[in-house]
Amino acid sequence: MAKRTMVQALNLALRQEMAKDDRVIVMGEDVGLDGGVFRVTDGLVAQFGEQRVLDTPLAESAIAGMAIGMAIYGLRPVCEIQFSGFAYHSFHQLENHAARMRWRTQGGLHVPMVLRAPYGAGVRALEHHSESREAYWAHTPGLKMVIPSGPRNARALLVSAIRDPDPVIFYEAKALYRAFREEVPDEEETLPIGQARVAREGRDVTLITYGAMLPPTLEAAERLHAEEGIEAEVIDLLTISPLDDQTLADSLAKTGRAAVVHEAQRSFGVGAEVVARLMERAFYSLEAPIARITGFDTIVPYFSREKHYLPHADRIAGRVKDMIKAV
Amino acid sequence: MPRKSITPDTDLEQMSILDADGALDTDLEPDIAAETLLELHHTMLLARRFDERLLNLQRQGRIGTFPPCKGHEAAHLGAAAHLRPTDWMVPSFRELAALLWRGASLEQMLVFNNGFNEGGALPPDARTLPMAVPVGSQMLHAVGLAWAAQYRRTDEVVMTFFGDGATSEGDFHEAMNFAAVYQVPLVFVCQNNHWAISIPLHKQTRTPTLAQKALAYGMPGMQVDGNDLLSVYVAAGEAMARARGGGGPTLIECVTYRLIMHTTADDPTKYRSEEEVKAWLARDPLPRFQNYLKNKGVLADADLSAIEADIENRIQAAVTRAEARMAQPHDPLLMFEHLHAERPAELERQRRELADELDVAAKGATDG
Ligand SMILES: Cc1ncc(C[n+]2csc(CCOP(=O)(O)OP(=O)(O)O)c2C)c(N)n1
Ligand SMILES: [Mg+2]
Numbered sequence: 001m002a003k004r005t006m007v008q009a010l011n012l013a014l015r016q017e018m019a020k021d022d023r024v025i026v027m028g029e030d031v032g033l034d035g036g037v038f039r040v041t042d043g044l045v046a047q048f049g050e051q052r053v054l055d056t057p058l059a060e061s062a063i064a065g066m067a068i069g070m071a072i073y074g075l076r077p078v079c080e081i082q083f084s085g086f087a088y089h090s091f092h093q094l095e096n097h098a099a100r101m102r103w104r105t106q107g108g109l110h111v112p113m114v115l116r117a118p119y120g121a122g123v124r125a126l127e128h129h130s131e132s133r134e135a136y137w138a139h140t141p142g143l144k145m146v147i148p149s150g151p152r153n154a155r156a157l158l159v160s161a162i163r164d165p166d167p168v169i170f171y172e173a174k175a176l177y178r179a180f181r182e183e184v185p186d187e188e189e190t191l192p193i194g195q196a197r198v199a200r201e202g203r204d205v206t207l208i209t210y211g212a213m214l215p216p217t218l219e220a221a222e223r224l225h226a227e228e229g230i231e232a233e234v235i236d237l238l239t240i241s242p243l244d245d246q247t248l249a250d251s252l253a254k255t256g257r258a259a260v261v262h263e264a265q266r267s268f269g270v271g272a273e274v275v276a277r278l279m280e281r282a283f284y285s286l287e288a289p290i291a292r293i294t295g296f297d298t299i300v301p302y303f304s305r306e307k308h309y310l311p312h313a314d315r316i317a318g319r320v321k322d323m324i325k326a327v
Numbered sequence: 328m329p330r331k332s333i334t335p336d337t338d339l340e341q342m343s344i345l346d347a348d349g350a351l352d353t354d355l356e357p358d359i360a361a362e363t364l365l366e367l368h369h370t371m372l373l374a375r376r377f378d379e380r381l382l383n384l385q386r387q388g389r390i391g392t393f394p395p396c397k398g399h400e401a402a403h404l405g406a407a408a409h410l411r412p413t414d415w416m417v418p419s420f421r422e423l424a425a426l427l428w429r430g431a432s433l434e435q436m437l438v439f440n441n442g443f444n445e446g447g448a449l450p451p452d453a454r455t456l457p458m459a460v461p462v463g464s465q466m467l468h469a470v471g472l473a474w475a476a477q478y479r480r481t482d483e484v485v486m487t488f489f490g491d492g493a494t495s496e497g498d499f500h501e502a503m504n505f506a507a508v509y510q511v512p513l514v515f516v517c518q519n520n521h522w523a524i525s526i527p528l529h530k531q532t533r534t535p536t537l538a539q540k541a542l543a544y545g546m547p548g549m550q551v552d553g554n555d556l557l558s559v560y561v562a563a564g565e566a567m568a569r570a571r572g573g574g575g576p577t578l579i580e581c582v583t584y585r586l587i588m589h590t591t592a593d594d595p596t597k598y599r600s601e602e603e604v605k606a607w608l609a610r611d612p613l614p615r616f617q618n619y620l621k622n623k624g625v626l627a628d629a630d631l632s633a634i635e636a637d638i639e640n641r642i643q644a645a646v647t648r649a650e651a652r653m654a655q656p657h658d659p660l661l662m663f664e665h666l667h668a669e670r671p672a673e674l675e676r677q678r679r680e681l682a683d684e685l686d687v688a689a690k691g692a693t694d695g
């Protein structure tokens with residue numbers, strides 16, 4: 001096994017799927033010679049040629065719309081949107097067509113496409129390069145929304161997304177792109193979409209998170225253990241939609257307390273959905289209100305203030321302590 | 328019904344006045360007062376030196392990622408030179424000299440580029456919109472401003488800027504079409520620098536010029552040498568006069584080159600050759616304009632060193648002021664300001680949540 005960053009792991013997934021299946025086409029702005037601005041597609045054009053790796057003109061609506069046509073034809077387009085902040089142009093095509101084609105044609109046509117985009121804050125970027133708007137996609141019936149949290153699951157989930165018969169939005173935390181390396185096997189590996197994973201076992205409280213918020217949540221869990229003897233169970237969603245509420249309810253049955261941690265703004269978001277599902281599915285397990293530890297309902301501030309916007313281990317641990325002391 | 332070719336009834340022209348070798352077409356040379364020529368030169372040089380300083384600061388980790396503009400100065404300044412204070416400018420993100428011409432503050436730009444929202448604050452009567460990061464999106468705002476200016480029966484004109492890559496976005500086509508349909512007083516200025524990050528122009532469009540896209544919308548288009556301030560100045564002057572006189576919008580394509588990386592996060596050696604960059608360095612708009620001024624007797628070498636010194640002082644003073652300002656404690660709670668005219672209750676609760684957290688942290692720091 002080789003140690004790989006998330007960028008390298010995603011590159012491996014694309015390379016292997018392209019080698020295996022000539023229906024897989026990579027397309028997007030600067031994905032060719034440049035290898036994508038984060039280098040996820042590095043070397044693909046050299047290996048597979050310009051027919052398989054399309055450096056598109058600058059138009060995100062066109063990238064998504066064209067991918068829909070390719071997918072209907074039977075190809076497996078994997079679109080890269082340079083930053084998720086520019087995927088709103090694609091939203092029109094995804095909401096109005098990709099997400100509905102199977103439904104509209106009563107199963108006659110389907111759209112097996114993937115739209116990858118880097119999301120999230122913490123990299124000292126300009127405006128529009130830091131948002132975490134996964135809720136827009138998760139809110140759209142007909143789409144799946146996946147957010148990996150490390151190199152190994154990123155690779156396995158991307159392979160699954162490419163093979164999925166329906167449109168998958170695949171957000172990659174740019175803060176994790178090169179944050180650490182993990183063993184990622186050369187051999188094929190997939191992970192089921194729609195399944196969360198227990199990242200740390202615990203009996204006192206369930207912390208539910210995903211993407212770039214996994215490391216600070218795990219850090220908070222370690223701190224709670226060391227400082228208070230509180231054992232937090234940490235659940236890494238991996239897929240936002242469809243939401244694996246069974247894993248969440250099972251954990252809550254054990255712990256009785258939960259908090260959701262995400263960097264997206266708080267209102268009307270993934271946290272709200274998780275809370276609602278747990279109210280519906282695990283109400284009688286609850287010993288305390290479920291907390292949302294999230295970004296604020298503001299635009300992500302420019303980078304000098306970013307650290308105050310993003311949930312960090314101190315904030316997460318502090319809120320969990322308060323929650324447990326309050327009861 | 329015969330079959331015949333159709334001749335578009337709008338103009339499409341190409342123009343170059345002062346070429347890279349310094350040859351001047353005196354028939355086309357505009358009559359610009361010496362004083363204005365010197366002001367234009369001063370702004371162009373200030374933009375170049377400030378851009379260099381920003382790059383230095385970025386490399387030292389003293390500011391964040393930004394898009395340098397080396398090579399584009401004539402392309403946007405020659406056009407913006409026609410804007411009156413009452414006119415509107417709608418930029419993208421590579422128009423430093425035009426922003427300086429319109430009075431932008433070096434200090435504010437430094438603060439902005441170092442990740443402080445305070446740097447986005449505008450002077451009260453600003454008629455220059457903020458930088459637009461989503462490529463091409465701003466052009467539609469320009470159409471709206473121009474429509475409103477016409478509705479109010481003013482003689483104001485709007486000028487908007489964008490790159491070659493932006494012409495692929497739907498927003499560009501929609502803006503061109505709306506502007507022409509409503510015949511609004513608007514000048515579209517495309518800085519065609521041949522690259523959209525790593526995508527060369529020939530992969531962006533099949534047409535040999537960008538100016539010709541004007542024909543499809545029914546407006547005049549002109550392609551000019553964007554490294555020749557005089558060409559841009561003349562083309563934009565005509566377009567502004569047409570717009571002000573009720574003649575509707577124009578597309579001007581300024582052919583130029585990005586002599587530097589796309590942004591400070593980009594590595595252009597991945598996608599373009601050293602020779603190409605060298606060839607364009609020989610067509611650098613700044614020395615071309617300086618030689619013109621010298622040949623004309625408007626600028627002497629001695630003046631130039633005084634101007635350079637003056638610019639250096641101005642930049643240094645701005646850096647000192649900006650850094651002093653940024654060294655002051657800056658309130659994290661500012662992120663809750665200016666989201667709405669009136670802050671909703673839930674947002675106020677969240678603001679207090681952060682305020683409490685900061686209080687506890689501060690108390691912990693003093694106790695500890
Ligand atoms: C809608 C949108 N898509 C993608 C990007 C990322 N991006 C920033 S600049 C750029 C290239 C722009 O090229 P061009 O319009 O030629 O302007 P230039 O940078 O050359 O001045 C891209 C793809 C963006 N900012 N906005
Ligand atoms: Mg360009």
